[in-house]
Amino acid sequence: MVFAFLPGLSGVTLMALAISFTLTWDPLPAMLLFGALVGGATFMGSVTAILFNIPGTSPSAATMIDGYPMAEQGLARTAIGCSAMSSALGSSFGVFVLILLIPVMRETILAFGSAEFLMLTICGLATIAAVTRGSLIKGLAAAGIGLLISFVGFDSRTAELRYTFGSEYLRDGFTVVPVFLGFYAVAEVIHLAVTGRRTISGKSRAGELSGSLIDGAMSVFRHFGLFIRSSMIGTLIGMIPAVGGTVASFVAYGHAVQTAGKDRGKFGRGDIRGVIAPEAAHDAKDGASLVPTLAFGIPGSEGAALLLAMMTLHGLAPGRELMTNQLDLVFALIWSLFFSNWMTSIVGVLAAGHLAQLTVLRTQLLAPVIFSLAALGAFVYKNRIEDVVVAFGFGVAGYYFKTYGWPRIPLVIALVLGPLFETNLQITLQLQRLGRINFWTRPIVLVLGALTVVTLALPFIRPFKAGKPDKAL
């Protein structure tokens, strides 16, 4: 909650730091913590967007469009109250859909063999590359680099060492904890330090709250139709692997504008519907995004990738086993997500004024603390100095990825999916060679293949539809 309040950092940064601290825990408390981290970060990021015009998390940028003008008009409390209620109800909607889908998920997973998992991985990576910020080429290349990094180490099929260059450390490949710590926590702090921001929010005084919290909360019920539609948008987008909260909140905002009729002109000037829609969609997405993560091990976002990394480190494998024999852990995660969203909204509303003081915390104080915690997190994982070097090496790489507009999500998700991709590719090739399966006649493979083609072709189709075919390549 507090991390999401600090612009430039995020819940993902904290999740990266938290992985190493949960290593000695049982899986249950670790799942509870990560459920709380996924749920807790969403609402608080919107408070800074409303108060300072600075989104604490990327999806909160949509809330900023109307939230900040409301604060400028002296309606900060109203906007925060609305955001809290919309966020809490939206997350409940997403969790409700997730619970409804669990029985179906189990049946679906059983229909998936190695060929389907291979195609699902390729489809997930293609979607990530296509929808993340930056160009499609950069997204796909970053995913390719992530897969290549995942190949480092011992090849279980041929018993060969790949890309270790004589290093003992690399025999086991790169471990996700130091890589994630570097790529997110260290890279973000390097960026903050290099840009020379004096305080985290760029402002020297905390914002003041004004307006009515109750009025803001009740506005969600006054626009209940919009809330439900936005929650449904968030749920649907959340279920697509790799399409994150930013997409959900902006699509819902666009929907609110399109369905506003004559009032459309009020958007961008402090219309409360511009707060309800993105907040509902963003939070509804959290529960739904766990569907691909828990059922297929395809993370839907950076947060889900970190959740998956934590689960792997605790010996939990998403898919059949998790959805049948370890359903208690799944429900622990779901309820943790549910309650953390409500608690964050309640505590956040009560503490928003005080927490606003944190955004004027000086970068110079925060940077060394996060560097130290990242080094500690990387080191305690296996008590190896090399992990610290890897974390800070990836930190510098992550900084350049951020600076030059290369998306980081495809790389980290590809790194997580690499073993799944390789194993299923090898099994599928073997089965195909032995004539046990025919890859090209399996319906799920064909559907996923078609989806992959459409996803990659979408950026090229849009200009044609918009009447600009000359720009398509």
Add this chain to the structure above:
Amino acid sequence: MMRNNNRQLFTLALLGFAAVILYATAGLSEVGRLVPLAVLVPTLVLLLVQLCLDVAPGFVQKHSLLEQKDVFGIEQMRPTPAEEATSSAASRGRRKLSVFAWVAMIPALVYLLGPLIALPLFLLLYLKVRSKEGWAVSIGMAVAMFGFLYGAFVAVLNLRLHEGWLWNRLGL
């Protein structure tokens, strides 16, 4: 212009990384190189295309799809981000070098002194030298970090942390 050159250099560095992997892949067995090559070849092609685009930014503007921001058109709706601190390229470059030097110092200190001493010491040095904080804040935060490290990892979790090359060398 400088930023464009740096952009090209970064793409070139990624291309270099992929080229090194390609070189190492050549040494693998026929079966072992199958999957890496299936990923490596398209990645190399994409990186080469990206390098060409970086070299000819005018071409990218002409064919805007190559710099497609997102399929949902979010970039058009996204409000202008909050103003970042304005600074000249030279001062930004100096700051970058300084931050990288501090970042490089952490693994070195951890190796030499072990995390229990290295991390509080790093915090103290960073706060006093780079952040130019007062002694009270710097020492206070370093002591708090030591307390946290010792309390959480040594006293509670009973972990044996790396002791540091220097202490071993000195026989301490």
